[in-house]
Amino acid sequence: MRAYQDMVFSTAARLSGSDTQAEDIAQEVFIRAYEHFSDLRSSVTAGGWLKTVTTNLTLNYLSRYRKRWRLFSEMRSSTQDSEDDGAELDWEVPDTVLSDLSAEQRSAIVDGALRQLPDHQRLPLVLYHFEELSYQEIADKLGVSLTKIKTDIRRARAALLPLLQTVGGARDTLDG
């Protein structure tokens, strides 16, 4: 358990955006792992199994609150897509971000910024960049359209970059 607890907790925390929920989910993941201990103890894919179970449990946990709003969420996406598709990024994208910070500092800043994103943006963004799923796989996992996934990830990136720059810049100033 010690070998995987950081990975499990981290995956749940980044997906859910809440340490409290992540701890509940991690607990349930390890209880399930205990129930399958005979299969997992000698398996080389135990880490993958734990990651998959963590991802699915977190999505199940969040979907309890998400289902009732999915209709409006999809409608909101379709009505705003046309507005957003016509817009351009009105700021310059830097060549790097947070590159001069240590991995631990970057991790803390990224996790803080992810928590500020709404669920419908954070989930696909984390699945794409951290879990490295394709757009189609994310759409299938979340049960929403491919168009909405692409739109949400694009918006999430556009929202995340200023957050990283702001917090990263403030951290640089404080450190300096």
Next chain:
Amino acid sequence: MNKRTEAEQKLEQVLHRALTGLPPRRAPGTLESRVAGELARRALLPWWRASFASWPVAARVMFILVCAVLGVVTILGGVSAYLGDRSFDEATALVLSWAQPFLTVVSSAGGLLSLLLHVIPPLWLYGTLSVGAFLYVTLFGLGAAAYRTLYLAPSSAGDAS
């Protein structure tokens, strides 16, 4: 490739470099003891309070058999008690007699609808349908606006425009 697509691709690459390779978050020190405590709590539960999948196989088979027998006995008992010594034809007629009032109601409703369609001027019908559609769209729009205002607005504060 237009300027916007280039900017988006660059943004994706920059963020991907910043996000990948980050060390995992450190799990709380209490996690291990929480899991051990929960496992101990569940181990103390009697088997019938655990999930059905973890029951002993014999208990699961017995449970399914008992449920099946009870279900069959209930259905057969109910049917035989109601029908008594009636023949098959009598029983069929009895069941059909239940359906008769329902068919009468459906038939009457159809006749009434047909009559109304002939009596009410078409303009009234179109007007009523239009008002209904308008009210539906209005209520749907109000619901969507309430959702966006009350539910999404606080969490979308970080959205870039």
